Amino acid sequence: MNESLLRELVPAVIGVLVRRGADFAAAEDAVQDALVEAVRRWPDDVPQDPKGWLVTVAWRKFLDAVRADTSRRRREELVEAEPVPVPDPGEAADDTLQLYFLCAHPSLTPASAVALTLRAVGGLTTRQIAQAYLVPEATMAQRISRAKRTVSGVRFDQPGDVATVLRVLYLVFNEGYSGDVDLAAEAIRLTRQLSARTDHEEVAGLLALMLLHHARRPARSGSEGRLVPLAEQDRSLWNTRLIAEGVEVLQTALARGRLGEFQAQAAIAALHVDARTVEETDWVQIVEWYDELVRLTDSPVARLNRAVAVGEADGPRAGLAALAGLDPALPRHAAVAAYLHERDGDPVTAARLYAQAARSAPNIPERDHLTRQAARLNAQLRS
Missing domain, CATH: 1.10.150 (DNA polymerase; domain 1)
Known part of the structure; x- marks a missing residue:
């Protein structure tokens, strides 16, 4: 079947x-x-x-x-x-596009919008969605039921907001894999479906971003699920077919001259996968794309990632200067600061910040990676 x-x-x-x-x-x-x-x-x-x-x-x-x-x-x-x-x-x-808009209705919470999209547009069962999000099936059933009640009075032919739909799909993609459903692959499938039904450059931008990120997936984990940072990944494991497709989709979207945040993110991802080695990465151009992304979104996360790129393009002190104006409570702020301090020759501060970052890591692989970084520097300081 x-x-x-x-x-x-x-x-x-x-x-x-x-x-x-x-x-x-x-x-x-x-x-x-x-x-x-x-x-x-x-x-x-x-x-x-x-x-x-x-x-x-x-x-x-x-x-x-x-x-x-x-x-x-x-x-x-x-x-x-x-x-x-x-x-x-x-x-x-074809009512698929209307269903996308309905399931990503502004009155829904992001979690409810994601669950309803996976069920009504993706065709997943409640059990599959619950397993993917590591919650009891009864909990997910209640979430979906509440979401359906919320949108039950919405007219099916009302125009929807593409930006909201894209954010929901991006949330699905970022969940990655758990249970028996590969949510990253499911998000790509749904975004392809949306791309076939609407002529929108940001839909293409999101699809390109997903493809380019997904292409690196085989190299992201080492033995026993250990996280492998981009700089240390075996690039021969990257999926060149997905990279070629992602670049082609992105180039077509950029040619329309209506830049959006997902196109800017995809352009950054494309520059990373274009480099045959980490040393060949065009960090100057990546900074320029982050400047565009910050202009479009004014996102603190974009500014944080820009600080890393500045540190690579202009040196760690320039990166630390770019980081200085950001809220230290920002997720992964301590990890970025640790990396830049280590590159600037301050292992004491870097070790402390790596340990701090590990305590607030959003997942186990990232926590273990940051803990190992702190342990590595502390071992060097003792020797």
Whole structure:
């Protein structure tokens, strides 16, 4: 059975049910029930028209749910008036883009928007999403239910905000991998899908950024999951096919002359993967792109990363000067300061800052890496 095909069909089938009169929450539930039925039956009997099969079964599931709920008068009338709806030309319409906008609605929290996108657009089960985010299935089910209730009154044809959708997809990508779902690969799949449905340079910018980052994934971890910094990665492990695709997508987006933050981030990533060795990295141009990114976003995180690039381009003291104006409470501030102080010949301060950074690291591999850096410098100071 082609699980990928099933997941790709989910948004289109939800769209058909919504246009027939089902509200979003009921349509999404019915489609999930139809997917369960497909998993059970398709291995032995794959239909010639998978989408049509899913629409038929999902609509039947929806009608069954309506009949069981006699308190909903409007839906009862819908059942009596149209027990077996005839497909209309509009059923060939592509509702995926509207679903993206609905699932990334501004009224939702980022966590809820991500969960709803993975379920309604990505076609993942609640169990898969819960495993990916390392929370109990019941907790994720409640989160998804609340999200569906929040957007249940939103008109399906309302225009959406592409920037909000991109932020949700970026959040999915940054979760990486856990459970039995590779969220980075899933985010790339969904962004490809979005890119095919909307002509927007920032969608292309995000896709390029994901591809270029994902290309380095095989080299990011060493034995036993140890984090390998970019400067120490075996570049022969990088995926050259993804790099070539990412660069091509980025160049096409940049040629349109409407620069956005994801294009700027992708340009920085492209400069990193373009260098055959760490010594060949064009840090001067990377600083220039960070200047553009700061201009576009005024993001403290962009300024922090810019300080690293300045330290490489103009020396560690210049990097420390760029770091001086930033809030020390900023995530990874201590790690950046430690790196720059070490390069500036101050191992005592660097060791202290590495240890401080380890205590606030966002994940175990990063914590262990920073702890090893502190231990390495302390061992050198004792010798």
